[in-house]
Amino acid sequence: MESLRFARADDGVTIGYQMFGQGPVLVWMPSLSNIVAQWRIPALRDAYLGLARSLTVILYDGRGTGSSDRRIDLDDLGVEAHLRDLRAVLDHAGVQRASLLGYYHSVATALAFAARSPARVDRLVLFGGAARMREAMIPAQTQALLSLVDQDWGLFADAAATAWLGWDSAPSGRWTAEAFRTATSAAVARAWFDAAERIDVTEELARVRVPSLIVHRQGEGQIPAEVSRRLAASLPDARLVERPGSTPTLFMEDAEDDLRLVTAFVTGLPQSEPAVSGALTPREREVLALLAAGGSNGEIARDLGIAVHTVERHLGNVYRKIGARGRTDAVVYALRMTENRHGA
Structure with missing residues (x-):
């Protein structure tokens, strides 16, 4: 595991991050994260190391989670707070321009940063979220899981790792649940989710001029494909790739293909057109x-x-x-x- 570094946001919140690899910079932005614990998950560790073969990877924990400051204002977890975290990490790492991997909760933050700071963003890779975050939280399964946050934080972590994200194989499922459980407290998680339902950056989409790759791989129980399609249609320079499979995550199902797709896009290497994977019914x-x-x-x-x-x-x-x-x-x-x- 890479050593931790610490940046300080404008409001004094300390943000823990890691930086490793070589090549163009890709910042993998967080949802509820614990980057130290995530290295113990084989698929994520392989993804980090796979990306690092061609890219300089930055991972960080958002405020209130993982290695970052847990003593935060629970009423200040909107997009502005998340933008402060991202700017702090980039500035401390000495990175002027980077590509951003917006993952679930951080998709809206990545979009807002690209709209407001275009000179600092090369490309966007977006997975699992939306410009209007409540659209990504509508499915009944998601709402049922979120109801567990206040009732039983441990049960929520177990259910999120298996039923929600599909990490149902031991020991990956157990380690993923542990990463969730240790990422933060139930109170902070509830504040994060409540704030997410109010995040809406749709009015900023027209100003996102960087090339954007939207990747979708979800079953009907998770985020509907139409949410990703609407996002791709709303961005001036976006490509939507709907990956086969039903597990709502990257780098676990068809991991090597996911790595090739993301790496080629971020590095700007030519990408062959996807082959037809089967005759239409x-x-x-x-x-x-x-x-x-x-x-x-x-x-x-x-x-x-x-x-x-x-x-x-x-x-x-x-x-x-x-x-x-x-x-x-x-x-x-x-x-x-x-x-x-x-x-x-």
Whole structure:
């Protein structure tokens, strides 16, 4: 494990961080974190070391969590406080420009920093969050888990590691639960989540001009794919990649592919177009045809006699199989296929 360094935010809060690797700088921004404990999780340790082969990686614990100051103002956990933490770490590390990996809670903070400090941001990689954070917290499973924060902090940690994030294999699940449990107290976690529901940086999205990669891999029980698609559509220079699998995290399911995707994007290396991973089913072809005809998700659902969430699931499969970044790419693909058939 890398040694800890400590930065001090403008309001006096001490922020613990680590810096290691070589190459362009990537700051992996925190949600509820404990970077010391996270090194004991094999998949995360492999991810840190894998990224460090080509990148200089910065990890840090947000205020009130992990190795950072636990004595904080619980009424000051909005985006401004999180921006103070990020600026403190960058300044202390002597980093003028970096790419940011916004992960769950920190997605909105990464977006706000890119909008307000464009000269300090090279690229954004965003996973698991939203500009309006309550959109990422709507699913019933998430709300049920959050209700455990006040009732039983230990049970919340166990449930979050397994049911929520999918770390169900021992010892990874046990170590992930321990990282959650030791990240902070129930009171601070409740304040973090309550503040998150009020974070909304949607009005700043038009000013985010840096290349952005939005990665989505969630089942229907977690963040809906439509949340990531709306975010990608709202950014001037964004690419959406919907990764196969159902585990709502990066670098655990298809870890090597995730590492290649993120590393290539941050380093600016050419990326080959995603290969088609399977033929479209008859229903997926029907959905794609109706999409190309201009149908909304609701209209497609009505025409096919299926639920809207089923349409979203089919579209997610279509995007993944044809390597589309969103609706526009899928429509272009459908039109190209039509032209090819007519020309054959």
